[in-house]
Amino acid sequence: MELIEELSGVPGMLRPFKAYLREAGLAPGDQVVYYGCPGTCTPFIELLGFAVRDLPVEQVYVPYADEAESRVIRPVGGVGMQVASDAVRVDPKVIVLMGGLAMPGVPVTKEAVQSVVGTHPGTKVVGICFMHMFEKAGWLDAFDFDLIIDAVLDPVRVWG
Numbered sequence: 001m002e003l004i005e006e007l008s009g010v011p012g013m014l015r016p017f018k019a020y021l022r023e024a025g026l027a028p029g030d031q032v033v034y035y036g037c038p039g040t041c042t043p044f045i046e047l048l049g050f051a052v053r054d055l056p057v058e059q060v061y062v063p064y065a066d067e068a069e070s071r072v073i074r075p076v077g078g079v080g081m082q083v084a085s086d087a088v089r090v091d092p093k094v095i096v097l098m099g100g101l102a103m104p105g106v107p108v109t110k111e112a113v114q115s116v117v118g119t120h121p122g123t124k125v126v127g128i129c130f131m132h133m134f135e136k137a138g139w140l141d142a143f144d145f146d147l148i149i150d151a152v153l154d155p156v157r158v159w160g
Helices: 009-023 042-051 110-118
Strands: 031-036 058-063 071-076 080-083 092-098 124-130 147-151
Touching (some): 009 042, 009 124, 009 147, 031 042, 042 058, 042 071, 042 080, 042 092, 092 110
Parallel strands (some): 092 124, 124 147
Antiparallel strands (some): 058 071, 071 080
């Protein structure tokens, strides 16, 4: 893969994601399925979901790589997008792998994620991570990413 552009801030992460999904040829009701770590990835998934809320797709969250635990992502008035308690069958047209899955100490292996992705042949695969996590964990060669968005949180300043 080659660097397409370098952006900044939260819009720099959200705009290319939305542009990619707009150009992906998705039909109404097609699924965008996010695989990520409960707690840490979930807020970013809801943020990404909010950015594409006007697209006619169904959005689904899968904790780690456990599709049996999949949940719908729905708009909540005055709040944004949130993972709901409603289970849903997983049939992705686009898989979004969150970088938290590649972090050390996470209870899922790269091979387990590869296995789940492999059950959906022909599906587009998007990777969204922070601080070069897919590169550091050796995931760049393990998945056939159609798009990678790698955001950097630097510096992080704390005032007191």
